[in-house]
Amino acid sequence: MAGFVEARLVNEPFSDPGVFLDVRFGRRAILFDLGDVAALSAREILRVGDVFVSHLHMDHFAGFDRLLRLNLYQERCLRIVGPPGLVRGVEAKLAAYSWNLLGPHSADFSILALDWDGAGFRAAGVFRARDAFRRRDTPFPDLPPGILLDEPEFTVEAAVLDHGIPCLGFGLQERLRVNVHRARLDEMGLAPGPWLTQAKRAVRAGFGPETRFEAAPGRTMSLGVLREAGVLHVGPGQRVAYVTDMAASAANLDAAARLAAGADLFFVEAGFLPDDEALARAKHHMTAADAGALARRAGVRRAIPFHFSARYLEREADVRAAFEAAFAGHGKGAAPK
Ligand SMILES: [Zn+2]
Numbered sequence: 001m002a003g004f005v006e007a008r009l010v011n012e013p014f015s016d017p018g019v020f021l022d023v024r025f026g027r028r029a030i031l032f033d034l035g036d037v038a039a040l041s042a043r044e045i046l047r048v049g050d051v052f053v054s055h056l057h058m059d060h061f062a063g064f065d066r067l068l069r070l071n072l073y074q075e076r077c078l079r080i081v082g083p084p085g086l087v088r089g090v091e092a093k094l095a096a097y098s099w100n101l102l103g104p105h106s107a108d109f110s111i112l113a114l115d116w117d118g119a120g121f122r123a124a125g126v127f128r129a130r131d132a133f134r135r136r137d138t139p140f141p142d143l144p145p146g147i148l149l150d151e152p153e154f155t156v157e158a159a160v161l162d163h164g165i166p167c168l169g170f171g172l173q174e175r176l177r178v179n180v181h182r183a184r185l186d187e188m189g190l191a192p193g194p195w196l197t198q199a200k201r202a203v204r205a206g207f208g209p210e211t212r213f214e215a216a217p218g219r220t221m222s223l224g225v226l227r228e229a230g231v232l233h234v235g236p237g238q239r240v241a242y243v244t245d246m247a248a249s250a251a252n253l254d255a256a257a258r259l260a261a262g263a264d265l266f267f268v269e270a271g272f273l274p275d276d277e278a279l280a281r282a283k284h285h286m287t288a289a290d291a292g293a294l295a296r297r298a299g300v301r302r303a304i305p306f307h308f309s310a311r312y313l314e315r316e317a318d319v320r321a322a323f324e325a326a327f328a329g330h331g332k333g334a335a336p337k
């Protein structure tokens with residue numbers, strides 16, 4: 001059964017890291033990290049409303065320009081969240097161009113940039129095209145601890161990891177999984193349509209059983225009836241986690257394992273071969289064995305390793321084998337607890 005979001009790596013694992021999360025039925029997408037995004041179509045880029053940047057190393061932020069270029073004449077707001085320094089980074093990127101052709105007549109495109117440090121938001125800036133992208137202060141969102149985005153159907157959580165500099169790991173949590181039992185729908189003489197999408201959305205957002213939808217002309221159905229009849233199945237929501245660029249320290253592994261716990265899909269950096277552990281440590285990265293052991297410890301359903309060091313271009317199979325061995329409980333890696 002298709003999930004709430006379809007998540008995939010933006011690039012092959014030797015190129016810039018990043019995950020594109022396409023929210024089904026929502027005409028909305030999310031990016032975890034903003035490196036090279038040339039592989040995404042303009043249509044996909046224009047669905048992105050929220051970007052979460054792990055840290056400001058170039059391979060995680062250099063795609064800002066493509067995002068900006070495609071959005072410049074659109075009437076929309078883009079939200080970018082990252083570690084401390086993100087707002088300043090966005091400001092500096094925007095300051096690199098001449099904006100004399102922008103003014104009150106321009107499309108109302110804006111960027112809301114937010115710094116988050118693990119305890120909460122620490123800086124917020126809004127940059128409007130109509131304002132020639134001058135930085136303006138704006139209030140911080142008031143969200144529970146660990147939450148970067150709080151939507152009716154899902155949340156995005158984060159943890160601060162250590163990569164020599166703070167690096168954020170992310171988790172998207174669907175509140176509830178709502179599936180449609182097509183045979184039951186047929187039995188009731190109902191056809192799928194926008195009403196069903198709205199009904200599913202209402203369940204995820206916590207609306208009560210008395211909430212009604214026009215399922216067919218002149219025929220309304222309540223959420224309670226749809227659930228009792230088995231048309232709508234409700235279960236725990238989908239979880240997608242993303243962890244990259246972190247040292248394999250005990251504190252990092254604990255925090256990353258919490259973030260990824262029970263994830264349906266876990267994207268995890270597997271930068272180095274276990275033989276090059278010393279190099280991985282020096283660069284504040286994990287080995288493929290560390291990553292596999294982490295995925296195993298977190299009890300994820302499916303793990304996708306990425307961000308392989310270019311030094312292994314000819315040895316991709318070895319990196320994958322080291323990862324899979326540790327994920328299966330064999331091989332060398334940070335010991336599971
Ligand atoms: Zn990095």
Ligand SMILES: [Zn+2]
Pocket residue numbers: 017057059060245307
């Ligand atoms: Zn990186």
